[in-house]
Amino acid sequence: MPDSPLSDSPYEVLGVPADADAAALRIAYRRALRLTHPDTGGDPARFNAVQIAWELVGTPEARAAFDRGAGNGSTPAPTRAAWAPTPPTPRRDSRPLARSYGHPGGLSRQRYLDLVREWAGRGVTLDDPYDPALVRSAPRDIRHVLADALAEEATARSLATLGIAYTVWHDVATDAAGPGEPPKLDHIVLGPTGLFMIQSEDWGGPVGIRRGELTGEVLGGERPMRALALRAKAIGRAARVKPTALLIVVPDDHAEEPLQLGGTVRGAVVALVRRSRLASAVREGLPGSAHLGGTEVMEVRSRLQAVVRFA
Template identity: 35%
Template structure:
């Protein structure tokens, strides 16, 4: 399948383009695609749809929350082949497999893109967004918990994986619920939510945490993982719930695993303490096929999904 283009790519503008810039880009694109000017009618319809969506703040916000999947169209195969030929190889010299410590490469390269969907300054930031309120009544405990997760990821993951990009506070792709954090690295995406439990030993059976006859349900993430996988079919998506201790001890609480429920399983979601999250995420992100790549259009779509 040829890659899909977002409305921003259709008009050749950055995601933060003003309304005036949207109008200017539309006029420019319309002059080259309008049938009266010798253009293709189908291409003009795509340009018009992009303009109608992005000129209205409400429809633009809804489009961004959909991660740019609604009304996206497929690039013609000839254009896709041309783009592939013009995109620099992401493998290091010598044909060896890229590693997470190789120099960061942006795809497409900024030097080859007249108007990228993100500026290089924005794409080079490792952290985007911060924990925020969801309405009038937001428990401070949630904000504090999410801030703790940001500190964990930014302090113990990002320095070791330079191409990783942390995006905080996203809408669910299904339109209901939220994702606290995502980490994009190459073509792997980790969804991370969190909870706080007292010190102790808990057993995870793949569905529920158990301690002393008490059952505790972690955040339900399977639907979020499936939704993001549908929105981003080019990505390998996995969900993680990190269980913090009240005193920020990375090794507490201790989580024991039933057979087949450990982080090495093929499950869509995993439950881990902070120390295990650091270890497992480094492995998940760093062993992907392109762990030194920042795919700029994918990052742009994720940033657009922030609330």
């Protein structure tokens, strides 16, 4: 099962339609091996992806299991959809968590449900809108919305571990979003290491940062850091506060380095952060980013609490 709704399916990796017969699948696999083999100048990552794809759909048993939504041929089909909302799990320790407000990923999940039902068509009943086969067949823009919802939820779980010194707001409404963009800022984090405005993203491929903006073929002309800066500015103006850092968080394998700085925007340090590095980056504070004193943290929290609305 792909890790993200935007991940290529095994059929896409092999370059065949999902209904290709066994012979066509085998031919495509052998061709993909030749093209991607490192010994002939191929990309090792793509070569590995081809082998994994074959493991998932290379035998009738594995293919049937994959098409049902199972992760591989040796495991049964899951009893619940891979991307359905997961219930909270009981905590195993007593360490205090960060104070959190809002519903991370809530608006993105609702947008996904609206879009996938509209795409399926009127009068069509979707027994499970998170069914893996349905998700894989949906247009990329719909899968992207679901991928973002999952990214926001994963970021929220990471931010919760910051501890009682931090306050986190999720899905904060803002009027600064551009056409077609969700009218919200994904996360605001306040603590002694600064005021962080954060977007959680998953474009399904690698991105970098240069001169204060993200780069990468998967962006399709988007300017994510500019959009984040506009949202942060709108919220900061309303609350009369200044963010000290603007962060965009992506899956670990979509960024070359754990933390990449990109200069400053209106005095706020901008950075691209791997998801696994996020909590430590916030706890430590970004290089060049101002820390806040205890009185200042309380004042900024009060101002934000007075103006924050949830999307």
